[in-house]
Amino acid sequence: MNGRAIFLLASLGMVLGMLPFVANDYVLSVATLFLFFAYAGQAWNILMGFAGQLSLGHSVYLGLGAYAAAALHYHFGIGPWAGLWLSMTLCAALGAIIGALAFRYSVSGVHFTLLTIAVAEFMRIGFDHFTWIGGSAGLFLKVSQRNQIDLLNLRGTPAMFYYVILALAAAAFALSTWLLLRRPGYYWQAIRENEDAAQALGINIFRWKMLAIIISASMTSLGGVFLAFYYNNLFPEQVFHISRSIEIILGPIIGGMGTLFGPVLGAALLALLADGATEVLAATGWEIPGLKQLIYGIALFVVMTLLPHGVWPELARKLKVSK
Amino acid sequence: MPLDLINLANVVISGVLTGLVYGLMALGLSVIFGVARIVNFAHGEIMTMAMYVAVFAFAFFDLNPFIALIPIAAVFFVFGYFLQAAVINRFITRPEQSQFMLLLALAVIIMNALLILFGPDSRNAQLDYLLESIELGPLLVDRGKFYAALVACGASAALFAFFRCSRTGTAIRACADNWLGAKVVGLDVKRLYAISFGLGSSSVAIAGCMMILLFDLTPGAGPAYTLLAFVIVIVGGLGSMSGALAGGVLIGVSEAMAGLFIAPSAKGMFSFALLILVLLFRPRGLLGGRS
Amino acid sequence: MTPLLEARQVSKAFRGLRAVSNVSLSVETNTISALIGPNGAGKTTLFNLISGAAALDDGKILFRGNRIDGLRPDQLCELGIARTFQIVKPFSGLTVLDNVIVGALKGHPRLSDARRQADAILEHLGLGAKRDLPASVLTLPDRKRLEVARAIATQPKLLLLDEALAGLRPIECEPMIEFLREINRRDGVTILLIEHVMRAVMTLAQAVVVLHQGEVIASGAPEQIVRERAVLECYLGTGVEI
Numbered sequence: 001m002n003g004r005a006i007f008l009l010a011s012l013g014m015v016l017g018m019l020p021f022v023a024n025d026y027v028l029s030v031a032t033l034f035l036f037f038a039y040a041g042q043a044w045n046i047l048m049g050f051a052g053q054l055s056l057g058h059s060v061y062l063g064l065g066a067y068a069a070a071a072l073h074y075h076f077g078i079g080p081w082a083g084l085w086l087s088m089t090l091c092a093a094l095g096a097i098i099g100a101l102a103f104r105y106s107v108s109g110v111h112f113t114l115l116t117i118a119v120a121e122f123m124r125i126g127f128d129h130f131t132w133i134g135g136s137a138g139l140f141l142k143v144s145q146r147n148q149i150d151l152l153n154l155r156g157t158p159a160m161f162y163y164v165i166l167a168l169a170a171a172a173f174a175l176s177t178w179l180l181l182r183r184p185g186y187y188w189q190a191i192r193e194n195e196d197a198a199q200a201l202g203i204n205i206f207r208w209k210m211l212a213i214i215i216s217a218s219m220t221s222l223g224g225v226f227l228a229f230y231y232n233n234l235f236p237e238q239v240f241h242i243s244r245s246i247e248i249i250l251g252p253i254i255g256g257m258g259t260l261f262g263p264v265l266g267a268a269l270l271a272l273l274a275d276g277a278t279e280v281l282a283a284t285g286w287e288i289p290g291l292k293q294l295i296y297g298i299a300l301f302v303v304m305t306l307l308p309h310g311v312w313p314e315l316a317r318k319l320k321v322s323k
Numbered sequence: 324m325p326l327d328l329i330n331l332a333n334v335v336i337s338g339v340l341t342g343l344v345y346g347l348m349a350l351g352l353s354v355i356f357g358v359a360r361i362v363n364f365a366h367g368e369i370m371t372m373a374m375y376v377a378v379f380a381f382a383f384f385d386l387n388p389f390i391a392l393i394p395i396a397a398v399f400f401v402f403g404y405f406l407q408a409a410v411i412n413r414f415i416t417r418p419e420q421s422q423f424m425l426l427l428a429l430a431v432i433i434m435n436a437l438l439i440l441f442g443p444d445s446r447n448a449q450l451d452y453l454l455e456s457i458e459l460g461p462l463l464v465d466r467g468k469f470y471a472a473l474v475a476c477g478a479s480a481a482l483f484a485f486f487r488c489s490r491t492g493t494a495i496r497a498c499a500d501n502w503l504g505a506k507v508v509g510l511d512v513k514r515l516y517a518i519s520f521g522l523g524s525s526s527v528a529i530a531g532c533m534m535i536l537l538f539d540l541t542p543g544a545g546p547a548y549t550l551l552a553f554v555i556v557i558v559g560g561l562g563s564m565s566g567a568l569a570g571g572v573l574i575g576v577s578e579a580m581a582g583l584f585i586a587p588s589a590k591g592m593f594s595f596a597l598l599i600l601v602l603l604f605r606p607r608g609l610l611g612g613r614s
Numbered sequence: 615m616t617p618l619l620e621a622r623q624v625s626k627a628f629r630g631l632r633a634v635s636n637v638s639l640s641v642e643t644n645t646i647s648a649l650i651g652p653n654g655a656g657k658t659t660l661f662n663l664i665s666g667a668a669a670l671d672d673g674k675i676l677f678r679g680n681r682i683d684g685l686r687p688d689q690l691c692e693l694g695i696a697r698t699f700q701i702v703k704p705f706s707g708l709t710v711l712d713n714v715i716v717g718a719l720k721g722h723p724r725l726s727d728a729r730r731q732a733d734a735i736l737e738h739l740g741l742g743a744k745r746d747l748p749a750s751v752l753t754l755p756d757r758k759r760l761e762v763a764r765a766i767a768t769q770p771k772l773l774l775l776d777e778a779l780a781g782l783r784p785i786e787c788e789p790m791i792e793f794l795r796e797i798n799r800r801d802g803v804t805i806l807l808i809e810h811v812m813r814a815v816m817t818l819a820q821a822v823v824v825l826h827q828g829e830v831i832a833s834g835a836p837e838q839i840v841r842e843r844a845v846l847e848c849y850l851g852t853g854v855e856i
Binding site: 056105107109117242246253288290294296297301 | 413421424428435436553554591599602603604
């Protein structure tokens with residue numbers, strides 16, 4: 001990465017780091033959501049942007065990760081820092097199963113996408129009937145005290161949550177960078193571009209695809225853990241819903257799949273657009289449910305027709321920065 | 324246990340009838356995918372739109388869905404035609420994931436536009452005479468379902484006839500079989516794709532008109548129908564028209580049975596489990612090959 | 615000495631059509647051999663069988679005396695067999711250099727070493743100036759060269775070239791021919807090439823195998839097979855006087 005890129009990144013980092021000191025609660029909550037989608041988008045990007053497998057069922061990892069950690073906390077009082085290991089393990093296993101079956105049986109392209117959707121929907125309905133974790137009525141964690149910070153149990157102020165997700169997003173970015181610029185990145189992209197050629201160059205397609213899905217699933221599960229403790233409640237209908245999967249993919253697609261900064265930029269644009277719109281509406285006194293999603297849809301449509309590679313590649317060129 | 328058997332039979336018949344309407348819906352998707360290879364993720368949304376039109380036609384103009392479906396089918400044919408011609412045709416040469424995402428965007432737009440325009444409340448079209456049941460011996464058949472199924476069969480038959488007998492239909496089948504070859508022979512592939520999408524839209528619109536007699540309508544209903552259509556089409560065999568209908572009936576019956584034997588809310592799991600299994604082990608479908 | 619590559623009575627049929635029929639051939643280490651024949655003779659199918667892209671119906675393929683039929687293409691690459699494709703398959707979204715690095719990573723665990731090797735190969739093939747361009751903007755001749763560069767980067771013992779010269783103008787063929795001769799002589803890479811450009815075959819190949827309708831109809835030194843009746847007939851038809 002060239003000097004300019006590092007400079008821009010550092011500036012961004014500083015701004016984000018300072019935010020809680022200057023912003024009000026509402027801005028902070030928007031920023032938290034933005035960072036969440038930046039994080040989840042990065043995780044998804046590894047499977048799609050790098051390895052080229054379109055998963056529209058990533059909500060299953062959010063949900064499974066969220067419920068695993070939440071259930072441990074709710075039933076056994078186990079804190080999220082321990083609980084997240086169960087979340088990651090379960091999601092890694094699920095990703096491995098989906099991958100093993102799909103890649104072994106050559107389920108690719110759209111079929112793979114449909115498979116991921118079917119798995120997520122299956123789990124959604126399944127969890128609706130899973131009474132141990134509350135079923136469709138939901139699982140409620142004890143609401144946090146707003147002014148006490150209990151990092152161990154992830155209970156605390158909005159600022160605390162903000163920094164947690166900021167750290168996660170930063171870690172995800174660092175991991176993606178590290179992966180992309182080394183053998184995994186090269187091999188995944190080769191698989192994405194042309195599987196036959198990649199195989200002829202010695203790449204074990206199955207093994208590398210499995211690696212991608214397992215990493216992607218595990219990372220996404222942590223996002224789920226965060227969600228559980230940030231919102232303090234979980235409903236299968238919401239967390240496993242296909243809308244979550246769609247929200248995850250919007251950032252990377254609009255920002256630019258396969259790039260490092262794309263998911264971040266995409267998440268930021270969406271957060272700005274949608275919340276800007278809601279703000280405007282709130283000012284005029286109207287409340288239009290569904291407007292945010294509509295804007296997301298329009299943004300996706302516009303990007304797909306005009307800038308199929310996303311906004312970031314163009315912007316990067318203008319800023320003279322690499323991926 | 325003759326009573327139980329009759330109950331079971333009623334449930335199966337109900338499932339078959341509903342399944343025929345599902346089948347028509349899936350048929351539309353099959354035409355779109357089988358010909359233009361478009362994975363129409365907005366399929367359910369198009370149907371939901373048609374359902375709203377039908378509901379309002381009934382509420383404001385007193386047009387019952389059986390009549391309204393004619394203009395609705397025509398309107399949606401035009402809609403589908405132009406959607407393909409103006410927007411989607413540009414995506415034919417792009418990787419299929421791009422198409423998928425474009426249609427996903429469309430689905431999100433339509434679904435939320437409907438939510439904004441009509442609000443989240445559920446609606447339906449209540450026709451009193453449809454609430455009666457027809458008696459076939461000891462069996463009870465829901466009149467509304469029966470007529471809806473008839474319409475579905477009629478529409479499907481018309482579609483089949485079109486593809487078998489008309490010139491355009493044959494051209495479209497040629498196109499589906501061999502895109503490049505069709506072009507070489509001078510067929511206007513883009514126009515044929517547009518016609519196919521139009522037909523697919525039409526079919527799903529008619530199915531929608533029938534669907535409001537069977538189920539309640541909410542703006543968020545689209546994705547569930549889209550997924551259902553995909554389950555049916557894949558289980559029945561992508562590109563196979565008869566497979567789509569048969570698949571519809573299969574899903575209709577199994578949903579009905581699942582509703583009877585297991586918790587009704589869990590019946591969705593069955594469909595998705597079936598989809599997963601078929602995708603993994605028999606991606607060409609259980610019932611058909613190519614149409 | 616055991617031949618580097620040996621095919622013994624290999625057959626492959628596609629839905630009843632015998633694409634490759636009872637083909638036996640052997641390629642000696644450090645040689646350059648050519649596989650020629652009219653279109654549809656089964657040459658690419660044979661390549662696919664050797665490189666693991668298709669499964670044999672009958673027969674065996676041996677590499678350094680060990681059976682390799684049934685192995686996957688990536689396993690064969692590990693063993694030292696590399697191939698190019700008749701219809702080139704570049705990684706369009708990657709730069710020229712990155713394309714070759716993918717290949718070089720096979721033999722070089724460290725990225726910096728892989729990059730250095732990739733650079734050297736590109737220079738050698740005359741693509742050095744274009745190393746940072748996306749592969750999608752390359753012309754066909756350059757793509758062919760990239761294809762070869764990528765394959766070479768895996769440090770193969772056996773290189774299978776599928777019409778690497780097709781579509782190149784004579785003036786573009788020369789450097790490639792030179793390059794192939796050099797990697798054979800200097801690095802000991804054994805080459806088996808499918809070619810229609812006869813000049814390349816005659817100047818490069820020490821051994822030629824002629825396929826026609828899936829069967830071997832002649833094999834031997836270039837000058838010798840060029841005179842064989844069967845070969846002439848399959849290219850020119852019967853009733854031709856030489």
